[in-house]
Amino acid sequence: MPIDAVVFDVGNVLIEWQPERAYDRLIGEDKRREMFAELDLHDMNNDVDLGAPLKERAYAFAEEHPKWGDAIRMWHDNWFDLAGPAIDHSWRLLRALRAKGVPVFVLSNFGDDIWDRASEVFEILKEFDRYYVSGKLGHVKPFNRIYEIVEEDSAIEPDRLLFADDRADNIAMAQARGWKTHLFEGPQGWADCLVAEGLLTAEEAL
Structure with a gap:
Protein backbone atom coordinates (compact mmCIF):
# COMPACT_ATOMS: atom_id res chain seq x y z
CA MET A 1 0.00 0.00 0.00
CA TRP A 17 15.62 14.41 24.72
CA GLN A 18 18.19 13.22 27.25
CA PRO A 19 17.41 14.74 30.68
CA GLU A 20 20.02 12.61 32.42
CA ARG A 21 22.74 13.99 30.17
CA ALA A 22 21.59 17.54 30.84
CA TYR A 23 21.56 17.00 34.60
CA ASP A 24 25.10 15.66 34.40
CA ARG A 25 26.07 19.12 33.18
CA LEU A 26 23.80 21.01 35.56
CA ILE A 27 24.49 19.27 38.87
CA GLY A 28 27.20 16.69 38.13
CA GLU A 29 26.94 13.03 37.29
CA ASP A 30 27.19 11.71 40.85
CA LYS A 31 24.36 13.90 42.13
CA ARG A 32 22.31 13.14 39.05
CA ARG A 33 22.66 9.40 39.58
CA GLU A 34 21.63 9.76 43.21
CA MET A 35 18.61 11.91 42.39
CA PHE A 36 17.34 9.71 39.58
CA ALA A 37 17.76 6.64 41.81
CA GLU A 38 15.59 8.25 44.49
CA LEU A 39 13.01 9.96 42.29
CA ASP A 40 11.05 9.06 39.18
CA LEU A 41 11.29 12.32 37.29
CA HIS A 42 10.10 10.70 34.08
CA ASP A 43 6.90 9.66 35.84
CA MET A 44 6.46 13.25 36.99
CA ASN A 45 6.84 14.30 33.37
CA ASN A 46 4.12 11.84 32.33
CA ASP A 47 1.65 14.14 34.10
CA VAL A 48 2.94 17.01 31.97
CA ASP A 49 2.50 14.90 28.84
CA LEU A 50 -1.13 14.40 29.89
CA GLY A 51 -1.69 18.14 30.14
CA ALA A 52 -0.51 19.25 33.58
CA PRO A 53 1.24 22.65 33.45
CA LEU A 54 4.97 22.04 33.48
CA LYS A 55 5.93 24.67 36.04
CA GLU A 56 3.07 23.79 38.38
CA ARG A 57 3.86 20.07 38.28
CA ALA A 58 7.62 20.45 38.63
CA TYR A 59 7.38 22.95 41.46
CA ALA A 60 4.83 20.80 43.31
CA PHE A 61 7.13 17.79 42.94
CA ALA A 62 9.99 19.91 44.27
CA GLU A 63 7.93 20.76 47.36
CA GLU A 64 7.28 17.06 47.88
CA HIS A 65 11.01 16.31 47.71
CA PRO A 66 12.80 19.30 49.26
CA LYS A 67 16.17 17.55 49.32
CA TRP A 68 16.22 17.86 45.54
CA GLY A 69 13.99 20.92 45.24
CA ASP A 70 16.37 23.17 43.31
CA ALA A 71 17.32 20.41 40.89
CA ILE A 72 13.72 19.36 40.30
CA ARG A 73 12.72 22.92 39.48
CA MET A 74 15.37 22.84 36.76
CA TRP A 75 13.04 20.47 34.87
CA HIS A 76 11.03 23.61 34.18
CA ASP A 77 13.55 26.42 34.59
CA ASN A 78 16.21 24.75 32.44
CA TRP A 79 13.91 22.84 30.10
CA PHE A 80 15.84 23.94 27.02
CA ASP A 81 18.97 22.40 28.51
CA LEU A 82 17.09 19.09 28.71
CA ALA A 83 15.64 19.33 25.19
CA GLY A 84 18.12 19.56 22.34
CA PRO A 85 20.08 19.82 20.25
Whole structure:
Protein backbone atom coordinates (compact mmCIF):
# COMPACT_ATOMS: atom_id res chain seq x y z
CA MET A 1 0.00 0.00 0.00
CA PRO A 2 1.27 3.52 -0.75
CA ILE A 3 1.91 5.88 2.14
CA ASP A 4 -0.51 8.80 2.48
CA ALA A 5 1.17 10.50 5.45
CA VAL A 6 4.37 10.26 7.46
CA VAL A 7 4.08 10.60 11.22
CA PHE A 8 6.98 11.87 13.33
CA ASP A 9 7.62 11.58 17.02
CA VAL A 10 9.58 14.57 18.36
CA GLY A 11 11.78 13.53 21.28
CA ASN A 12 14.90 11.70 20.03
CA VAL A 13 13.59 11.82 16.46
CA LEU A 14 13.62 15.54 15.68
CA ILE A 15 15.07 16.90 18.93
CA GLU A 16 17.29 15.05 21.36
CA TRP A 17 15.62 14.41 24.72
CA GLN A 18 18.19 13.22 27.25
CA PRO A 19 17.41 14.74 30.68
CA GLU A 20 20.02 12.61 32.42
CA ARG A 21 22.74 13.99 30.17
CA ALA A 22 21.59 17.54 30.84
CA TYR A 23 21.56 17.00 34.60
CA ASP A 24 25.10 15.66 34.40
CA ARG A 25 26.07 19.12 33.18
CA LEU A 26 23.80 21.01 35.56
CA ILE A 27 24.49 19.27 38.87
CA GLY A 28 27.20 16.69 38.13
CA GLU A 29 26.94 13.03 37.29
CA ASP A 30 27.19 11.71 40.85
CA LYS A 31 24.36 13.90 42.13
CA ARG A 32 22.31 13.14 39.05
CA ARG A 33 22.66 9.40 39.58
CA GLU A 34 21.63 9.76 43.21
CA MET A 35 18.61 11.91 42.39
CA PHE A 36 17.34 9.71 39.58
CA ALA A 37 17.76 6.64 41.81
CA GLU A 38 15.59 8.25 44.49
CA LEU A 39 13.01 9.96 42.29
CA ASP A 40 11.05 9.06 39.18
CA LEU A 41 11.29 12.32 37.29
CA HIS A 42 10.10 10.70 34.08
CA ASP A 43 6.90 9.66 35.84
CA MET A 44 6.46 13.25 36.99
CA ASN A 45 6.84 14.30 33.37
CA ASN A 46 4.12 11.84 32.33
CA ASP A 47 1.65 14.14 34.10
CA VAL A 48 2.94 17.01 31.97
CA ASP A 49 2.50 14.90 28.84
CA LEU A 50 -1.13 14.40 29.89
CA GLY A 51 -1.69 18.14 30.14
CA ALA A 52 -0.51 19.25 33.58
CA PRO A 53 1.24 22.65 33.45
CA LEU A 54 4.97 22.04 33.48
CA LYS A 55 5.93 24.67 36.04
CA GLU A 56 3.07 23.79 38.38
CA ARG A 57 3.86 20.07 38.28
CA ALA A 58 7.62 20.45 38.63
CA TYR A 59 7.38 22.95 41.46
CA ALA A 60 4.83 20.80 43.31
CA PHE A 61 7.13 17.79 42.94
CA ALA A 62 9.99 19.91 44.27
CA GLU A 63 7.93 20.76 47.36
CA GLU A 64 7.28 17.06 47.88
CA HIS A 65 11.01 16.31 47.71
CA PRO A 66 12.80 19.30 49.26
CA LYS A 67 16.17 17.55 49.32
CA TRP A 68 16.22 17.86 45.54
CA GLY A 69 13.99 20.92 45.24
CA ASP A 70 16.37 23.17 43.31
CA ALA A 71 17.32 20.41 40.89
CA ILE A 72 13.72 19.36 40.30
CA ARG A 73 12.72 22.92 39.48
CA MET A 74 15.37 22.84 36.76
CA TRP A 75 13.04 20.47 34.87
CA HIS A 76 11.03 23.61 34.18
CA ASP A 77 13.55 26.42 34.59
CA ASN A 78 16.21 24.75 32.44
CA TRP A 79 13.91 22.84 30.10
CA PHE A 80 15.84 23.94 27.02
CA ASP A 81 18.97 22.40 28.51
CA LEU A 82 17.09 19.09 28.71
CA ALA A 83 15.64 19.33 25.19
CA GLY A 84 18.12 19.56 22.34
CA PRO A 85 20.08 19.82 20.25
CA ALA A 86 18.13 19.42 17.04
CA ILE A 87 18.67 16.28 14.98
CA ASP A 88 19.49 18.13 11.80
CA HIS A 89 19.25 15.21 9.36
CA SER A 90 15.73 14.43 10.58
CA TRP A 91 14.74 18.05 9.99
CA ARG A 92 16.04 17.80 6.43
CA LEU A 93 14.05 14.62 5.87
CA LEU A 94 10.84 16.22 7.09
CA ARG A 95 11.38 19.22 4.82
CA ALA A 96 12.24 16.98 1.88
CA LEU A 97 8.94 15.14 2.36
CA ARG A 98 7.03 18.41 2.49
CA ALA A 99 8.79 19.63 -0.65
CA LYS A 100 7.44 16.57 -2.46
CA GLY A 101 3.92 17.16 -1.17
CA VAL A 102 3.90 14.28 1.32
CA PRO A 103 1.73 15.17 4.34
CA VAL A 104 3.66 15.09 7.61
CA PHE A 105 2.05 14.75 11.03
CA VAL A 106 3.45 14.98 14.54
CA LEU A 107 2.45 12.40 17.15
CA SER A 108 4.28 13.20 20.35
CA ASN A 109 4.07 12.92 24.10
CA PHE A 110 4.67 16.59 24.84
CA GLY A 111 3.37 19.09 27.39
CA ASP A 112 0.67 21.49 26.25
CA ASP A 113 2.11 24.66 27.73
CA ILE A 114 5.69 23.95 26.66
CA TRP A 115 4.77 23.14 23.05
CA ASP A 116 4.32 26.77 21.97
CA ARG A 117 7.58 27.82 23.64
CA ALA A 118 9.42 24.90 22.07
CA SER A 119 8.01 25.83 18.66
CA GLU A 120 9.67 29.24 18.89
CA VAL A 121 13.05 27.66 19.60
CA PHE A 122 12.72 24.64 17.27
CA GLU A 123 11.00 26.08 14.22
CA ILE A 124 10.51 22.66 12.65
CA LEU A 125 7.65 22.15 15.10
CA LYS A 126 5.62 24.72 13.16
CA GLU A 127 5.97 22.86 9.88
CA PHE A 128 3.60 19.91 10.26
CA ASP A 129 0.33 19.48 8.42
CA ARG A 130 -1.44 17.97 11.44
CA TYR A 131 -0.63 17.99 15.15
CA TYR A 132 -1.35 15.23 17.65
CA VAL A 133 0.26 16.43 20.86
CA SER A 134 -0.55 14.45 23.99
CA GLY A 135 -0.77 17.42 26.35
CA LYS A 136 -3.40 19.02 24.13
CA LEU A 137 -5.34 15.79 23.60
CA GLY A 138 -5.19 14.35 27.12
CA HIS A 139 -4.01 10.99 25.78
CA VAL A 140 -0.50 9.58 25.55
CA LYS A 141 1.42 6.92 23.69
CA PRO A 142 1.55 3.97 23.87
CA PHE A 143 -2.14 3.81 24.81
CA ASN A 144 -4.56 3.02 22.05
CA ARG A 145 -6.76 6.11 22.05
CA ILE A 146 -4.21 8.62 20.74
CA TYR A 147 -3.56 6.42 17.69
CA GLU A 148 -7.30 6.20 17.09
CA ILE A 149 -7.48 9.99 17.19
CA VAL A 150 -4.88 10.23 14.42
CA GLU A 151 -6.84 7.80 12.24
CA GLU A 152 -10.20 9.43 12.89
CA ASP A 153 -9.02 13.00 12.43
CA SER A 154 -6.93 12.36 9.31
CA ALA A 155 -9.36 9.82 7.76
CA ILE A 156 -6.33 7.84 6.59
CA GLU A 157 -6.32 4.06 6.74
CA PRO A 158 -3.77 2.64 9.22
CA ASP A 159 -1.71 0.83 6.58
CA ARG A 160 -1.21 4.13 4.75
CA LEU A 161 0.47 5.78 7.73
CA LEU A 162 4.23 5.49 8.27
CA PHE A 163 5.32 6.28 11.83
CA ALA A 164 8.80 6.86 13.28
CA ASP A 165 9.35 6.72 17.03
CA ASP A 166 12.34 5.91 19.21
CA ARG A 167 10.41 3.79 21.72
CA ALA A 168 9.58 0.18 20.99
CA ASP A 169 6.36 0.26 23.03
CA ASN A 170 5.02 3.17 21.00
CA ILE A 171 5.93 1.38 17.79
CA ALA A 172 4.32 -1.86 18.98
CA MET A 173 0.93 -0.19 19.50
CA ALA A 174 1.07 1.42 16.06
CA GLN A 175 1.93 -1.93 14.50
CA ALA A 176 -0.96 -3.57 16.35
CA ARG A 177 -3.27 -1.08 14.67
CA GLY A 178 -1.82 -1.85 11.23
CA TRP A 179 0.42 1.19 10.80
CA LYS A 180 3.71 0.93 8.97
CA THR A 181 6.46 1.79 11.41
CA HIS A 182 10.13 2.52 11.84
CA LEU A 183 11.94 2.22 15.17
CA PHE A 184 14.16 5.28 15.12
CA GLU A 185 17.73 4.58 16.15
CA GLY A 186 19.32 7.36 14.11
CA PRO A 187 18.46 9.59 11.16
CA GLN A 188 20.29 7.52 8.56
CA GLY A 189 18.14 4.48 9.24
CA TRP A 190 15.04 6.67 8.95
CA ALA A 191 16.35 8.10 5.69
CA ASP A 192 16.90 4.60 4.34
CA CYS A 193 13.33 3.66 5.31
CA LEU A 194 11.86 6.66 3.49
CA VAL A 195 13.87 5.77 0.39
CA ALA A 196 12.78 2.10 0.61
CA GLU A 197 9.14 3.22 0.79
CA GLY A 198 9.61 5.29 -2.36
CA LEU A 199 8.88 8.56 -0.60
CA LEU A 200 12.32 10.10 -1.21
CA THR A 201 15.21 9.40 -3.51
CA ALA A 202 18.61 8.66 -2.02
CA GLU A 203 19.76 12.15 -3.00
CA GLU A 204 16.70 13.78 -1.43
CA ALA A 205 17.29 11.82 1.79
CA LEU A 206 20.80 13.15 2.41
